Structures are given as C-alpha cells and as structure tokens.
Amino acid sequence: MTNSSLPALQIVLPVFNEEETIPKLLLRLDAVKEKLKDAAVVSYLFVNDGSSDGTRATLESLATKRTDLRLVNLLHNFGHTAAIVCGLDHFQGDICVVMDADLQDPPEVIPEMFEAWKRGEKTVVAERKSRREKTQLMFKTFYFFFHKFARTVPPISFGTHCLLDKTIVQRLRGLSEKNRYFPGLVAYGSGSIFPVQVDRHERKDGSSRVGYFGLVNLAVTAFISFSSTPIRLVSILGLTSATVGMTAGFVIVAVKLFTTQAIPGWASMMTVLSVGFGMQLLCLGIIGEYIARIYDEVKNRPLYYAEKESTR
Ligand code: UDP
Numbered sequence: 642m643t644n645s646s647l648p649a650l651q652i653v654l655p656v657f658n659e660e661e662t663i664p665k666l667l668l669r670l671d672a673v674k675e676k677l678k679d680a681a682v683v684s685y686l687f688v689n690d691g692s693s694d695g696t697r698a699t700l701e702s703l704a705t706k707r708t709d710l711r712l713v714n715l716l717h718n719f720g721h722t723a724a725i726v727c728g729l730d731h732f733q734g735d736i737c738v739v740m741d742a743d744l745q746d747p748p749e750v751i752p753e754m755f756e757a758w759k760r761g762e763k764t765v766v767a768e769r770k771s772r773r774e775k776t777q778l779m780f781k782t783f784y785f786f787f788h789k790f791a792r793t794v795p796p797i798s799f800g801t802h803c804l805l806d807k808t809i810v811q812r813l814r815g816l817s818e819k820n821r822y823f824p825g826l827v828a829y830g831s832g833s834i835f836p837v838q839v840d841r842h843e844r845k846d847g848s849s850r851v852g853y854f855g856l857v858n859l860a861v862t863a864f865i866s867f868s869s870t871p872i873r874l875v876s877i878l879g880l881t882s883a884t885v886g887m888t889a890g891f892v893i894v895a896v897k898l899f900t901t902q903a904i905p906g907w908a909s910m911m912t913v914l915s916v917g918f919g920m921q922l923l924c925l926g927i928i929g930e931y932i933a934r935i936y937d938e939v940k941n942r943p944l945y946y947a948e949k950e951s952t953r
C-alpha cells in the first residue's frame with residue numbers, strides 16, 4: 642500500500658513506435674483513473690522498447706510533467722514480451738495491470754478487473770469475446786492446438802491484458818527462462834484465473850508492431866515451452882514412416898519371390914523417397930527449433946537492458 646490507505650494500481654504499458662496513439666490512450670486511461678479515484682491510486686509505467694519515432698520524446702516530456710507517470714527506456718528494441726518483463730521488474734504497487742498501448746486492449750475494463758481483485762481474485766485476465774482482426778483464423782488454429790496439447794493453459798483468447806496481484810508479479814519475477822510465452826506463464830504462476838470479457842478491436846494506427854513472423858515465433862515458443870508434443874511427434878513420424886517403409890519392402894520382396902511379377906515403379910519409389918526426405922527435414926526443423934531455444938537459455942543473456950529511469 643502507498644501512504645494513502647488506498648491500494649496502488651500501476652498500469653504497465655510496453656510501447657514501440659506509438660507516438661500517435663499515446664495522447665488518445667492517456668485520455669482514456671485518465672478517465673479510468675478518475676473513475677477509480679476513491680478506490681485506488683492509479684499510476685502508469687511506460688516501457689519504451691527502443692522506439693524510433695517521437696514516442697520517447699513524448700513520454701519523456703510527460704514524465705517530467707506528471708507525477709503519476711514513469712518511463713523506462715530500453716537500450717534498443719527487445720520485443721513485446723521483453724518489454725512486459727521489464728515492466729514487471731520495475732513495477733511498484735499492490736496491483737499491476739498489463740496492457741498494450743495501441744488501444745486494442747480497452748482500458749475501460751480495468752474497473753471491472755479491480756472489482757474482481759477486491760473480491761479476492763489474484764489474477765484477472767481479459768478474455769476476448771470478439772476480435773476484429775485479420776489474423777483471426779491464425780489465432781483460432783493456434784488456440785485449438787495449444788489447448789489440446791499444452792500442459793498449462795491460460796483461458797482461451799487471453800493475450801497479455803491482465804491484472805495481477807503483487808504476489809503473482811513476485812512469482813513471475815522469479816522466472817529465469819528467456820523464451821517466454823507470457824499468457825502461459827501467467828497461468829503457470831496463478832491459482833485460479835478470473836476472466837472478464839472484452840471486445841478486441843482492430844488496430845487503428847498502422848500495422849502490428851509484432852508482425853506475422855513475431856506471432857508465429859511466439860506460437861512456436863508457446864508450444865515448445867508448454868508441451869512436449871512437437872518433439873514426440875518427431876518420434877511418432879519416424880516410427881510411422883519406418884513401419885510403412887518396412888511393410889512396403891516386405892511386400893516388394895514377397896511379390897518378387899512368390900509371383901511371376903515384379904512391382905514396377907520409378908514413380909512410386911520417387912514418391913516414397915521424397916515424402917520420407919521431406920519428413921526427415923521437417924523433423925530436423927522441429928528439433929532445430931528446440932535447439933535454438935536451448936541455445937538461447939544456455940547463453941543466458943539478459944532479456945533486456947534498461948537505461949536509467951527518467952525521474953522528475
Ligand atoms: N510492442 C513493443 N515492442 C515490440 C513490438 C510491440 O513494446 O517490439 C508494443 C506495442 O507498442 C504495443 C504492444 O507491444 O503496445 C503490442 O504490439 P502490437 O500491437 O504490435 O501487437 P499485436 O496486437 O499485433 O499482437
């Protein structure tokens with residue numbers, strides 16, 4: 642708790658090139674702050690993830706004017722998840738709200754999350770009951786398979802917009818892994834998870850800063866860190882193709898030995914060979930994804946470097 646008897650609620654916002662959105666975002670955040678003024682002391686913690694536009698200057702100027710706004714600048718762009726991790730490391734308060742700064746996560750849901758916290762919930766997540774994005778099919782496919790195979794699963798359709806009690810933040814700070822799937826780790830570090838429903842709108846300004854490649858990379862990280870299925874699939878594929886190959890071999894020899902015919906087939910041979918070859922490469926690729934991530938863990942590089950925090 643702060644000096645005031647009200648709980649301190651700090652909103653952690655990773656930002657990368659959001660210069661145009663920040664004024665609109667702050668207007669909406671301030672409206673939420675006003676709504677909660679008798680219930681919580683609300684403040685903002687922006688993590689500028691190496692923006693190359695005017696984001697840094699805008700936030701620095703705000704941080705010198707406002708006591709309720711802190712800014713941490715990262716040395717360069719480390720990615721969305723690393724920026725959130727930095728936000729959690731620098732968080733001060735009783736309640737932490739994590740949300741994107743592009744207004745796809747509606748700030749207006751924070752009072753409802755806060756009410757749930759007051760009732761004793763330690764982890765409250767925004768579940769997207771609708772999403773108006775072009776990547777919907779991609780997300781649905783991911784969630785379908787992830788929820789089938791992962792050991793620890795967050796509620797379906799939870800991104801990173803959530804409220805965490807400081808005890809949960811403390812737990813997440815204790816993690817040392819480098820390849821992180823944030824929603825999965827929130828689920829891992831939480832007991833019960835209370836979902837609140839939100840509508841997710843399309844990004845108004847520009848295109849996704851994370852991008853398709855970033856999303857695919859995150860999906861692979863999610864599978865690798867929360868499920869052994871991909872690597873098991875390699876063994877299953879290997880076993881299946883070996884069985885098919887051996888059976889075909891027996892059939893070919895038997896036909897040759899016990900009949901007057903021989904199985905003709907350059908085409909069939911090539912098909913089997915190329916399918917087998919493709920499968921081997923696929924398996925090598927899957928193993929490669931694991932090795933790349935193990936290599937990251939072994940290197941043990943810090944997830945981010947932050948500059949000295951801007952203070953008033
Ligand atoms: N972001 C960041 N670093 C990055 C990419 C994005 O801090 O390298 C921020 C971005 O400014 C936004 C949030 O993370 O506040 C989510 O990014 P984006 O909207 O691009 O992700 P999407 O909604 O497409 O998943």
Ligand code: MG
Nearest residue numbers: 741743745844
């Ligand atoms: Mg977004």
